[in-house]
Structure formats: structure tokens, C-alpha cells
Amino acid sequence: MEETIRIESLQKTFPGVNVLKGISFGLSAGRIYALMGENGAGKSTLIKILMGIYQPNSGNIFIAGNPARIRNPINARTEYKIDAVFQEHSLIPQLSVAENVALVELKDYYKKSFLSHRKLKKNAREVLKQVNLDIDVSRPAADLTEGEKSLVELGKVISGNPNIIIFDEMTASLESSLVDELFGIIRRLRDEGKTIIFISHRLEEVLKLADEILVLKDGNLSGVINNEKKEDFLEKRKTIIQYMTGIAGGLQFPAKRGIGTRSDVVLSVRGMASKHLKTTDLVVRKGEIVGLAGLRGQGQSKLLRTIAGILNKNEGTISIDGKEIVINSVYDAMKAGIYYISDRRDEEELWSSHNVTFNMTLPSLNQRTHFGIINTKMENKSAQSMVDKLNVETPNLEKVVRYLSGGNRQKVVLSKYLMAEPKILLLDQPTVGVDIGAKVQIYNLLRSLADEGIPTLALLTDREEILQLPDRLLVMREGAIVNECSEEVVDEESLLQSYYE
Amino acid sequence: MLNLKSILTKHYVYLILIIFWGLSFAISPFFRSVSTFSAIFISAVPIILIGFSQTIVVIGRGFDLSVGSVAGLATAICSVLMEKSLFSAILVVVAVSLLIGLINGIGVTFFRMEPFIMTLGMMFIINGVSLIVRPSPGGYICDSLKNVLLFSVGDFALAPFLIIVAAGIIGVLLLRKKALGRMIYAVGGDPNAARMSGVAVDRTRILIFTISSLVAGLAGIYLACRISSGNAEAGARYLFDSFIVVFMGGTMVTGGVGGFSGTLAASLIVASLVFILQFFGVSSWYQFIVKGLLLVVVAGIQISIFHRRSKLNE
């Protein structure tokens, strides 16, 4: 097998941090490689170096045997035939699909006098045929669904006929049916002789797709696993986690409590329906952790956001501790003790340019002020007690939260709502982008909160979390709750079955 | 697809223009004269040109507060240099405008300054320079240039009309049909995504500011001919007019959305206002109130449509 890309002792440092500490490996044509690692392991830096967005401090890259210096994304694309599909869409929402597809080549049009929109459209349709997408290419990209956007993006990349294609967390926002379709396309590309680098946090996906799995840890290549034969997943899974974290034996979850129907109902939703949700009923009891499962994009997040007053509901009632409450805004929901925590931490939860105290205390500020005046000492004291309780790693309370790690930022977000003394927490993927150590701490925190009387309704996506964390599982499909499962040991197969039918 | 709904939701600026003109035409006999329209065209030219400058900057997710001042500086330079040579005056105006635009662009890209602040500082500097070049209004503007730029056949202001038509065609073609135009939308719509797609974002932004400034300088040459003198403060009112016509024309502050045809129509509305009010016997001072209210109402409609659309997609 010919080697398409070889990397030799690649190093990259940022001021104060050693992100890549001399990585070496070689990749062959016609294979799918998965790149795994925790946040901060160096995956995205590596990708950015390959795409020419960053320059390495030392080390060599050889493309098809020749030394390469990748100067920028255009250079990567044209000279070295490397291209990437990123999780963050690179489509311009206001431009039409056809224009977006042509964007890469637009500079060729610079010299020509005028663009021919007809030609652009024809070209775009041909490109999209390769990814089995048949849509009106004159629509603006903003009108597409997430799935369509991803496919357009992939089509855009394929149209440049690259030899090496990088998929950076592309599946993160895709519905499951689309993931399967995407995998089909990726396998086809492999069979055409491309080198595929696939990055994902999702172990199941990686094991299903990749021929070889490279694991990074703290800027080093910590292990390589051959996965040509797609079997022994359980064994490989353990190995991968061990390579990623250095911890043997996988994640430790707190024991389930199995509350059942014994305790008092805290949150009760009756007949709630909206544009996105079919009529929904659910209860969450004291002491429980309830998980929302199902294929991705089946309305789980919409459900949480509707209860929290962010999205409008058309009908139905919500009660807390048996008392019906009217929710028209986030403020109303919070006043009743319902606290929603978004998975888009930096966009929707934090004030990144402000310090830890500011971020932690703001939502509950009014509880501690006299005539609106803040007692700074008290604020700092309560923030400090949260820092201690949740074990937030920060040098001091003045630290600007932008500089904290993902896990610590999530702890700051949790603190900010815990200080407001919630009655129930609605969590949207509480451990996304959080390293393993902090994950375990968050599991234990949620469990002890539940024991103290603050139950959780959480949207979970990680298979292991779904099976091990919640006392009760609600499976959603097409905007409705279709299955409930409250056994102590969940039968994985029948659970998965209920996702689909 | 020119159905009623798309006219109401997308092309309402043209509708407003037609209503304005139609009503005035029906009611006022003065409005039915060639000379009125000529007067509108003559006063609309600088609004349209500077409106074009502002349109491309706003589509590219920025503001350019220096456009009015560049026009003012251009009149000042013309009034001083045209005594010696017409050619050198125009050359200097073009060179200075290009330089100003380039500096704006570099400040916004390499120094990462907010466009608003960068061009605000530049505006102050240009205003100062203009006042040094031409402390009080006056100076000489070459007659031959005036005769060309304001050329009329009888009552009809042919040259201004042709300038408007040409500006319209060039502006619309640049934004819709040239690669650069599409890049401007790409950069304004989502700069990060554009960068990922291999668009040279910084270069495009520098180009945007340079073109903006150049067109503003050309508008200044026309303005100098129209007021037949140099005036450091002549351009000031066009700064705010440019924002009015851009926003009224359907270009969004958030970048990436809009176009020049809307700006063109809005410019004609703004230029007509004075005359329309006159014919109705209302003091032309009311034009400001009407302009402001129109702007709020149009922006309000635009936003409510936009929100309904984004809600449908949610």
C-alpha cells in the first residue's frame, strides 16, 4: 500500500502550552483512519496544521513521499490535495447553495468577466449528485436542514477531488439516518483510493467505520488500534479509553437509586405540544435522574427548551411540586425553580470575557442584594464555596472564564444555577466537551444533588452514560416520548430497538 | 417570481418609491415636469454613489463613517487644484481616496479594529485635513468638468441621469455577477466560514474599504461641480443619508444580506422627499422627520419579516 502522507516528529507550541510533542505516523491510501483523544489532546491542532491554518514549530510532513510545507487552506487544497469537512459549517448562510459550492473556485472567476449563474447551478447539481443530494440549488444555504448542509459541504470538498479528506466531528449535529448515509459515502471514497481521516467523539461510530484508530493523549500518539475486522468492540472500546485517559477499566458511575414511583413528583408536564413536539406527558420525581434518549434530533433538546420557556408551547400545562405554573419566558421558568443548562456553553451560558464570580453569581444575584446593591464580599464568598464544592480548578475568582478548560467551564455553568437553588435541572448534554476526570465528577454531583432533592432531566447522547447514569430513561422519536425504561440494568438491544420503531 | 407576496416582503422599497412618485405625480402638476425629475436626479447622484460605498461595506459586515468626509475632502482638493490642472486634481482625489480606503482596510484587518471605530477616527482626521486644505467654502471648479457632469438637454439633466443608470448597472453587476461581489457577501455573511472555504477574507475586506472610499471620492468630484466650490463640510450630510438609504433599501446591519438595487430606490426616495414636500406646501424641514420615520417603519417591517422567516426555520 502506498503511503499518501507521513508525519515525522511534528511539534507545535502555543505560548505556555506544548500542544503537540513530536508526533509521527504514516497513512496509506484507501483506508479510513479515526483520530481520537480527549479535548486538548491535540487533534484539532494536528488537523489545523494539515490544513495549513497553523504552522508547526518543528517536524516534517511528507505528502506522497515529498516534503511539504502547507501554507494555508487554499494551498492545502490545490497543491497537496488535502481537504476537510468541519463540524462548524463553512457555508455562507446568505449565499445560494450553488454559490457556496463554487466559493472555493470563485477566484478562478476573478479574471473572467462575469459569473454565469446558470453554469454555477449546473455545476452545483453535478457536485451534489455525488453525495446523493437532490435539492434546489438556488435556495440560500440558511434554508437547508443541518443534514443537507453537511452533505453540501461534503460535496464541495469532493468536487475538488482531494486525495486526503478529513472529517472533523462532522457527525456531531447529524441525525442518525444521515450518519449511515454519510458512512456509505465515506466507504465509497475509501474504495476509490482516498485516505480518510475521521475525527469523532463517538466510540460506536468510530468502531463501526474506521480501519485503524489512532489515539492522541496530551500531544503524543498514545496508541494505534487495528480495526480492519469490525469485531471485539467491547475489548477495543476499553483499550481506546485507556489510551485516551490512561485510566484502565473505563468510567465509574455512581450507583442507581431506582426510585420508581415511591417519591413525590417534582416536575409534571401534561399534554404539552408545540410546533416541534407531539403531545407529551412526563413526570420527574424527587431523587431521580431521568435520561432523555433516542436517535439524535428527535426533539429531546426542543422538549427541554420548551419546558424552560425558551421555545413557545401551544398547549399543555407544567406543574412544579403539584402547583401549576405559567411559563412564557425563561424568567418565569426560573422563578418556578426550573433551570435549563444549554449544551452550547460558550454561546448560551457563559459571559466569556468576565470572571468566575461574575459568571457564577449573576442569575441568583437578586437573592443576595439589598436594594439592588451587591455585597462583593458575600458574592466572592458564595462563589468560593461553589468553587470548593464543585472542585473548579481556577487560580482565583478573578480568572476570566474564557481561559478555563471545558470541564471547568461546565462546572462554572453548573454553579451558577446551583447558587440559585433550583427545584429541578434540565441538562442538555451535560458532559459534551468535558474531559473524563470532570465527567466523573459531574456524574457524582448530579447523583448527590438528586439525593439532596434536586432531580435532573438530562439529554444524554453517550451510550455508556445512557445505560449507567439515569434511574429512568425516556426514549424520544419524532417529537414524542415513545418508550420508558426504568430497569436497573438496561437491556441495550431492546433499548436501541425502541429508537427506531 | 414577482408575485404579490414577494413584492410586499422583499421589494417594498420599490413599492414605496412608486407610491411616492405616483401620488405626487397624480396630485401635483409641478411634479409632472421634466425639470423636477432632473432636479431629483441631480441631487440624487451623490446619495447614490455614497450609498453604494456604504452598501458594500455594510454587506461586508462593517461600517464606513469616513465616506462623507472623503467626499468633502474631494471637493476641497478639487477647488484648490483645478485652477492649475483638471487632470491633476482628479488624479490626486483618486489617489487620496484609495489611500484612505487602504488605511481603513488595513486598520480593520491587520490591527483588528472595529470598522466603526477605525473609520470614525479616520473621519475626524479627514475632516481636519479638509479644513486645512479649504478653511472656508470657495475655490474654483473647472467649467468644462461642470459642463460634462451636469450636462443637460433642454430641461433634462442627461448626464446625472446617465450617471445614475451607469452606477446602478455597475453596482448591481458587481455585487451579483462578479466574483468579488459574491466574496463580499461571503465575508459579510460569515467571515470564519468564508476563511475556511478559502476566501481571502482580509484581502476582500481591504478591497471593500478601498472601493468604498474611491467611489466616495468620485462622488466628491461630482459634488464639487454641483455646488461649484470646495467645502470641507459638504460631505457630512451624506454620511447619514448613506446609512438611511442602505438600511431603508433592505441591507441588514448584520451583514451578508441586501443589495444595491434597494439602496438605489431608497436614494431616489430620499432625493425626492424635499421636492414632494415642497409641492405639498410643507416646509422642507419635515423631510428629516419623514426620513427618520420611514427608516424606522421600513426597518421594523424588515425585521418582523426576517424574524418570521427564521422562526419557521427554527
Added chain:
Amino acid sequence: MNSNFIQSMKDSMRKNLQVSIILAALVVIMAVAGIITPRFLTVNHLIGILYLNSMLGILALSQTLVILSGGIDMSVGAIYWLVVMIGAQLMGDGALWGPILICLAIGTAIGFINGFCIARLKIPYVVMTLAMMIIITGILYVATGGGGGGKSAEELTQFSIARIMKSSQKGGFNGLPVRTLLWIGFVIVFGFILNRTSFGWKIRSLGSNCESSRLSGIRIERVQILTYTLSGILAVIAGLLYLGQARTPYPTFQSGAGVGANLTLQTIAAVVIGGTMFSGGIGGAGKTMLGVIVTSVLYSVLGMIGLHEEWQVMLNGVIILVIVGAYSRMETNN
């Protein structure tokens, strides 16, 4: 842990570096001025500069509130002139409190309308406040016919030019101007509000990340409306002080562009020179006061060495670009 420590050192340095840059600029300007004309550095002269710029200072304060909340108020200058003209007409027969209350009511109403349209109707703040500026321009022209009449009430004038602790000796201490004390008082009050009240924190949270604020249960619409309303009220107070000093609303607002536009842009300049982030969230009342002082001292210096308006305007632009450019570079290096 070690890199964290370095990072936090950098944080605090960055915080103080901004203030150091502007203080350094101030010291350099004053030193140069002191060398050229020793009279410049006398207490009386320096206080005189503050006296003349108290109105700009209060206006810039109102702009600070709005910019911190993540917006801009393009109409503060227009409100200012509206108050000067209308106040003078109302005070023509010597009335004091009636006209003041009417002016305050007008400013409150304008600020409220701005805030309401921005928060509730979601009209972009630039568009809304720009439109408001233009509408006020029209109202002023229509109401006054471009001229303007009336005069300030005597009490208002006395208040606006009053000084306390004046030395009776010839050449002695000229006294502290009351309106400068008022300005400083406002800076302290709003500095306190921004740093130590929940309303102030909410304003800053909005400018930092509006979506986070909304999802954290902050009623952002209320905060926005209140911010713009406060901005309107402060503009009225500044306008009244100017009316008191000018006695008659003359010279008038000569500007075809928009009434008070230049003044508004000057307030924005002072805010960003002071180190408040134009995008919102970070900054404060004290910083803006420094920004006003730097620009006004510079103006004064230029005036003293015989460089007049055109040079002042130009150097104002240079100062904006140099100082804000320096801040931006610092941000990028971080």
C-alpha cells in the same frame, strides 16, 4: 498550575495596562504642554478644562452605559441640542422647574422609545438611534425654524457657572465648578451602579453575551429599555448645563447632517479611548472619564499652541486610532 498563575498575572497586567497606556498618554501630553507653556499646568487651568468639558463628560457617560450593554446611542447629541433649544424657549419667561421637568420628561420619553423599539421590536440599535437622531433634527428645524429663541433661566445659568471654595485673593484659587463636581458625582454613582449593583452587572452581561443573559433568566428587554432611558435622561442633564452656560441657544446647531451628530461621535470616541470595549461588556464610567480628560486636555494644548479647530479634529482622530489600535493589538497578542 504554573501556567495558570502566569495567565492570571497576564490578566491583571492587561487590565492595568489599558489604564497605564491612557495615563501615560495623559502625562506625556501634559508634560509637553507644561514645557511649552508653564501656565498650562496650573490648577486653575486644569480645572478650567474639566469645567468646559463637564457636559461632554456626562454625555460620554450615557454613551458608556449603552455601549457596555452592547449597543450604541447615536441620538444623545440630538437630545442634548433638543433640550438646549426647547429649554430656552420654555424658560423665556423666567420659569425654571417647569421647563426642567418637561425637558427631563422629553429625554425620558425619547430614551424609552429608543429602548422599546430596540428591545421589543428588535430594530437594530444603530438603525433605531440613527433614525431618532434624524427625527429629532426634523423636529428641531420645524419647531424653531432653524433659528431658535428664548434664553436660559437665571438660576440655571448661576448653577451651571457656579464655583465653590473660591479664593478671594486676586490670582488665587478659582474654585471648584459645581457642574464638574456634578459630573464627578455621576461618574462615581454610575461607577458604583456598574460595579456593585445587580442592574449594572446585568448591563455588562448583556454586552458580553446577550444570549447567555436571556437563557440565565435576565429580563434583557427591561435592562435594555432602562439603559436607553437612562442615557436619554443624562443627555438632558448635559443639555441643561450647556443651556445655562450659553444663556441663549446661540450659536445654533449648524448642521445639515443631523443635529448633534458630531457631539455623539465625540462621545463614542471618548468611550473607546477610555478603554471600554466597543463591542460591549467590558469597561466602565471611570475609564470614560479618563478618555474625556485625555481628549479635552489635548484640545486645550493644541489651542494654546495656536493650532485651532482643524488640527484639534484631526489629532482627535489620530488619538483614537493610536490608542484604540494599541488596545486591539494587546487583545490580539493575548
